[in-house]
Structure formats: structure tokens, C-alpha cells
Amino acid sequence: MRATGAAPLVELDGVSVDYRWGRRGTRRAVDDVGFRVEAGATLGLVGESGSGKSTLAKALVGLAPVAAGEVRLDGVVQDPAGRRDRGFLRDVQYVFQDPNSSLNPTRTVGWSVAEPLLALGDRDGRRPGADGVRARVADILARVGLPADAATRYPAQFSGGQRQRIAIARALVVAPRLVVCDEVVSALDLSVQAQVLNLLTELQRDLGLAYLFISHDLGVVEHMASQVLVLYRGRVMESGAAVAVQGAPAHPYTQALLAAAPVADPDRQRARREARAARAAAVRSAPAPLGESCPFTHRCLLATDVCHEQRPALRTSPSGTQVTCHRTEDAVATLPPAVVA
Numbered sequence: 001m002r003a004t005g006a007a008p009l010v011e012l013d014g015v016s017v018d019y020r021w022g023r024r025g026t027r028r029a030v031d032d033v034g035f036r037v038e039a040g041a042t043l044g045l046v047g048e049s050g051s052g053k054s055t056l057a058k059a060l061v062g063l064a065p066v067a068a069g070e071v072r073l074d075g076v077v078q079d080p081a082g083r084r085d086r087g088f089l090r091d092v093q094y095v096f097q098d099p100n101s102s103l104n105p106t107r108t109v110g111w112s113v114a115e116p117l118l119a120l121g122d123r124d125g126r127r128p129g130a131d132g133v134r135a136r137v138a139d140i141l142a143r144v145g146l147p148a149d150a151a152t153r154y155p156a157q158f159s160g161g162q163r164q165r166i167a168i169a170r171a172l173v174v175a176p177r178l179v180v181c182d183e184v185v186s187a188l189d190l191s192v193q194a195q196v197l198n199l200l201t202e203l204q205r206d207l208g209l210a211y212l213f214i215s216h217d218l219g220v221v222e223h224m225a226s227q228v229l230v231l232y233r234g235r236v237m238e239s240g241a242a243v244a245v246q247g248a249p250a251h252p253y254t255q256a257l258l259a260a261a262p263v264a265d266p267d268r269q270r271a272r273r274e275a276r277a278a279r280a281a282a283v284r285s286a287p288a289p290l291g292e293s294c295p296f297t298h299r300c301l302l303a304t305d306v307c308h309e310q311r312p313a314l315r316t317s318p319s320g321t322q323v324t325c326h327r328t329e330d331a332v333a334t335l336p337p338a339v340v341a
């Protein structure tokens, strides 16, 4: 492991993740993606289901193995196989879409919130005594807006929004510096979503937290993040300041996401047909690799031969974002007024 000077809090550089596919094959879920998150800042990760958002975040925290590239915390390169030391696990916490995945239904809320503190200890590596743990749990539950007696009750006695607050408290009890928020409001009603988003904003202001904020909804991401990274099929489509990506999207995929227009996906239809054929032959094989083309080609109204033949490099778009698109000049020129406004 090595440290580099004046490093960002978290940095991923050219990260790829492969999952096992069939007996011997692998499937690339994230392909050469990089980003950085500075202390106290929020980076939004956006893309439709299956675009690799969670996989990328899991590569950060060591839950998905890194096949290529580097994950760094404070400039220190992390183990590609996923081992993380206690310091990392305190510094970087993960909140999932479903709070039930981190809350034990048979244990009190106080127990679930205290557990990471007991497992990881304080910053000095020591476990606080019983009184210290109780005080910390009470403080953190109050911070997330739960009543004082919440610690003695069970998860089932709370609403979905309150359970997500408990999951956030559980992440915060070890005083992390960055919290991965993975679709944390997707399962909540709209009014409860707004309350939880406001809570996250307040916590960031009060505690100086950084967030990696994951959502399929560009509107929600823009509300939370100053910087945005748009993923599709494991690759970066566009990145930049949230206002620029939202206000003048320079990639046809970002434009489609914003317009929320249902776009036919021949890629998926083809993949389904191939899967059916493979099942029929009782042979499992990896899907055709993306190869040297733009992965959005088959859904893109602007695609030409070059899009099928050459993988677009990351470059600056006319609207100032970073984009991987051969046709970005035309994409920006043809922005519908509703998107530009």
C-alpha cells in the first residue's frame, strides 16, 4: 500500500469489475470507471437498473473484487481482492436501499445501532464502555430524528422511513467520513423521501460527511450532489457538475434519462433471445463482450458507423461536461427546448 500527497478522500482509477458467469466465463459489470470524492462533498452515481452503480460502490468498500484499476482512500491503494482494515471500515460506511438488510428483526434498535461501534471500536481503536455506547447510540438516534425510547424497541415497530433513519444511525455511529447511500429513498413514499433527503443534507452540513449518492433518478441525484457520474452498461457516459449534466446533457443517454422516455432496448431483447437459446442448448456462456463500440449505439438515434466501430474516449463536451460520445456536438445541438430549459 502506498500514499500519495494531497489526495482526495476517495478515488477510483480505471476500475473494472468482473463477475463469474457460467462455469468458466466472466462478465464485465464495470469497465474502466474512475471518480473522486473530496471530503464533505457529494458525488451522484446515476444510471438505469443494471448499469453497474452498486457494483462500483461495492468495489469501493471491498464487496466486489477489482479486476483492474485502483481504489484509494486518502491516497492509500486498497486491496483489489476486497480486504479492508478497520480504519477504512470506520471511514466508509454503506447504507442500502432496504434497511431490513442491515437491521436484525430479533434485536432492539439500540443493539443494531451499537453493533458497528462494538465491532470496529472508536477512532483510537478502543471499544467505549457500556455507558459510552449507550450515550453514543442515544445521541445518534436523536440526530436522525428518532424518539429517545427508540433504542429499546424493535425494527418492526417502525415505519419504512423510520427504519431507513435507523440504518443511517447505524452507519453514522462509527463517525465515518464518507457514506455510500445506495438507492436509500427509492422504496419510500415521495413525502418520506423528501424528509430523508433533507436529513442527509443536514447531517452532511453538521458532520462534514461526504456522500457517494446512488440513484436511478437524475432529479434526486441533482438535488443531493454537486458532481454527477452517469453510467450505462458499466461504462461512464457523462460526468461533470450536476447543474451542467442536468441543464445541458451532452450524451444521448443522459438526455434519454432526463426525458424519462421509454427507449426500446434491442440489446436487452437480443440478450434475452441469446439466453433462451443458451438454455435450450444447456450451455452457459458469457454474453458477447461490448467490444470496441459505444454500448449505447443500439438505442441511440444519432449513432453512425463510427459509434459501432470505435469506443469513444472521454472528452470535454460543448456544454463543458466530460462525455464518451462521438456525436456529442450533434447531441447538444439537437437538445429539445424542454431539456435545455
Ligand SMILES: Nc1ncnc2c1ncn2[C@@H]1O[C@H](COP(=O)(O)OP(=O)(O)OP(=O)(O)O)[C@@H](O)[C@H]1O
Pocket: 019, 020, 029, 047, 048, 049, 050, 051, 052, 053, 054, 055, 056, 216
Ligand atoms: N453478484 C453478482 N454476480 C453476477 N452478476 C452480477 C452480480 N451483481 C450484479 N451483477 C450484474 O452486474 C450488472 C450491474 O449490476 P448492478 O447491481 O451493479 O447495477 P445497478 O446499476 O446498481 O442496478 P440496480 O439499480 O438494479 O441495483 C448487472 O448486469 C447485474 O446483473
